[in-house]
Amino acid sequence: MSVKSTYTEHELVTLLKSNNRGAFExxxxxxxxxxxxxxxxxxxxxxxxxxVMQDAFLKIWRNIQSYNSEKGTLFTWILNIARNTAIDKLRMEVKMEHVLKLDTVTDGQLISASVFNPMPATLDLRSIVENLLPERKVLIDLVYFQGYTHEEVSENLNLPLGTVKSRIRKALQELRSIFAVQSGELAFA
Structure with a gap:
């Protein structure tokens, strides 16, 4: 199919939602x-x-089904995706600049309070998380083991932010009941 020289916004959106390559071009x-x-x-x-431009167009392609013409024009929608992708890229770079590199810390700078000594009962935490409901397990893994923010998880899984937060809260409540944390010590319930 040859690429038309012009489309109405409605035509373009319809073709994009049907994954028409010419429309994406x-x-x-x-x-x-x-x-x-x-x-x-x-x-x-x-x-x-x-x-960022490449990432933005990948997001547009992957998320075109979520575009709603009642909320704004196609250009406004793709502009917001591009803008947010650029801002996210900068935020990620700033976070990475602040990450402490282990080879820059001398032995004299370490104090016993900064050394992580896990309690034996928590060493198999991942296997305990595996027993959570699947929709909770995935969220705990993404947020606590992989370091994603609630907003990033919401965007990547196409879930409302409130749903992400409530499922994480319920998962943490379930984990608390398993570990029954009291007075800074771990006691099994």
Whole structure:
């Protein structure tokens, strides 16, 4: 199918939602320069902007089904995706700059309070988490073992943020009942 020279927004959205390759090429050809300009203003680096641009279009492609014309225009929707992707990239880089590298810490800088000594009963925590309901287990793994934020989990799993938070809260309540934490000591319930 050849790519049309123009589409109405409704036609374009319909084709995009049916995963029409020509429509995605049209979208990229007609919107990428505007999005790149916004991304570049945020990231202030051409290589980073190019990476963000690719990530943004992947998100657009993966999430086009969630676009709702009643909430705004297609351009506004893709602009928000590009903008948020650029901001997320910068936030991630800032977080990575603040990560302490172990080889920069000398033995003299370590104190006994900073050394992690896990209690024997918690060593098999992952296997205990495996016994949670599947929708809770996945969220605990993503948030506590892999380090994702609640917002990132919500976006990646296409779940409402409130649902993510309530499922995590229920999972933590279930884990608390398993471990019955009292006065800083671990006691089995």
């Amino acid at each position: 049209y979208l990229y050809d007609h919107y990428s320069s505007a999005l790149y300009g916004i991304i570049l203003k945020i990231t202030k680096d051409e290589d980073r902007a190019a990476d």
